[in-house]
Amino acid sequence: EDQVTQSPEALRLQEGESSSLNCSYTVSGLRGLFWYRQDPGKGPEFLFTLYSAGEEKEKERLKATLTKKESFLHITAPKPEDSATYLCAVVDYGGSQGNLIFGKGTKLSVKP
Amino acid sequence: DAGITQSPRHKVTETGTPVTLRCHQTENHRYMYWYRQDPGHGLRLIHYSYGVKDTDKGEVSDGYSVSRSKTEDFLLTLESATSSQTSVYFCAISWTDHYEQYFGPGTRLTVT
Numbered sequence: 001e002d003q004v005t006q007s008p009e010a011l012r013l014q015e016g017e018s019s020s021l022n023c024s025y026t027v028s029g030l031r032g033l034f035w036y037r038q039d040p041g042k043g044p045e046f047l048f049t050l051y052s053a054g055e056e057k058e059k060e061r062l063k064a065t066l067t068k069k070e071s072f073l074h075i076t077a078p079k080p081e082d083s084a085t086y087l088c089a090v091v092d093y094g095g096s097q098g099n100l101i102f103g104k105g106t107k108l109s110v111k112p
Numbered sequence: 113d114a115g116i117t118q119s120p121r122h123k124v125t126e127t128g129t130p131v132t133l134r135c136h137q138t139e140n141h142r143y144m145y146w147y148r149q150d151p152g153h154g155l156r157l158i159h160y161s162y163g164v165k166d167t168d169k170g171e172v173s174d175g176y177s178v179s180r181s182k183t184e185d186f187l188l189t190l191e192s193a194t195s196s197q198t199s200v201y202f203c204a205i206s207w208t209d210h211y212e213q214y215f216g217p218g219t220r221l222t223v224t
Contacts, residue, residue: 031210043202043215044155087155091210099170100145100213102155 006088006103013110016077021106023088024070033071034100035064036087044087078110115139116216118203124222131190133219135203137183143206144186145170145213146178148199155202161186162209193223 003026013019025033032051036044048057050066057064061082063074073086085107089100115138125131135144146158157170159178167178175197177189190197200220204213 032212034212036215041218043204043218046212046214049212089155099157099160100155104152104154 004088004090004101004103006086006106008106009104010107011109013075013078013108015079015110015112018074018076018078020075021073021086021108022070023073023103025088025090025101026069027090027092027101029093031091031093033066034089034091035071035073036089038085038087038105047086075108078108080110080112083108083110116203116205116214118201118216118219120219121217122220124224125193126224127194128192131193131221133188133201133203133221135186135188135216137186137205139205139214140183141205141207141214142183143209143213144180145204145206146176146186146188147202147204148172148197149202149218150199158188158201190221193221195223197221198223 005024007022032049034049035047037047038044048064053066053068055066061076065072085105087102087105089102117136119134143162145160147155148158149155156172158172158176159167159170161167161180164180179187200218202218203216206213
C-alpha cells in the first residue's frame with residue numbers, strides 16, 4: 001500500500017535557524033513528488049515538483065531534494081512568514097489517474 | 113492564484129439533507145478533483161474527473177457523487193448528509209494526471 005510519512009509533525013524554529021523537513025514514501029513507482037504550503041483556513045499552495053532521484057528545486061529560502069525513498073524540504077534562515085503547514089504528496093505509476101497521496105504535514109512555527 | 117473558485121465557502125446543514133458544492137475554474141485544465149481534509153487524516157481524494165462527463169472514484173467516495181457537464185465546473189453532491197461528512201472540502205485542477213495540482217480556497221461544511 002502506498003504511504004507517505006512526514007516528520008516531524010511540528011517544528012518550532014527561531015528566526016534564522018535553518019532546518020529540514022522530511023517526507024518518506026513507499027510507492028511501487030514514483031511518478032512525481034510534490035511539496036505544498038498551507039496557511040490556516042486556505043487551500044494548499046503549490047511549491048515544487050520533483051520527478052527523479054537527485055533532482056533539486058529552489059525557491060527563496062526553500063530547497064527541495066529527492067532520493068529514491070525520501071524528500072527533504074530545507075529551510076534556510078527562516079522568517080516568521082514561513083510559518084505554515086508543509087505538505088508532501090506523491091503520484092504513483094500504479095495508482096489512479098493523478099491520485100495524490102498526501103502525508104499529514106509538518107506544522108512549522110518560526111518565532112522572531 | 114490559479115483561477116479556481118468554490119461555492120459556498122461555508123455551509124451548515126442538517127443530517128439527511130442533500131448538499132451540492134461547486135468548483136469553477138477559468139484555467140481550462142482537463143483534470144479536476146475533490147478532496148476532503150480532516151484532522152489526523154490529511155487530504156484524501158473523493159472523486160476526480162479527467163474530462164467532461166468522465167469521472168472516477170477516489171479513496172473515500174462512499175456517500176458522494178459528482179458531475180461535470182462543462183470543462184469549467186465540477187460539482188460534488190452529498191445525497192444525504194451525515195455528521196461524518198463534516199469536513200473541509202477542496203477542489204483542485206491540473207493539466208495532466210502527473211503534473212502539479214492547484215487548489216481552491218475550500219468549503220467548510222458542518223453537518224449537524
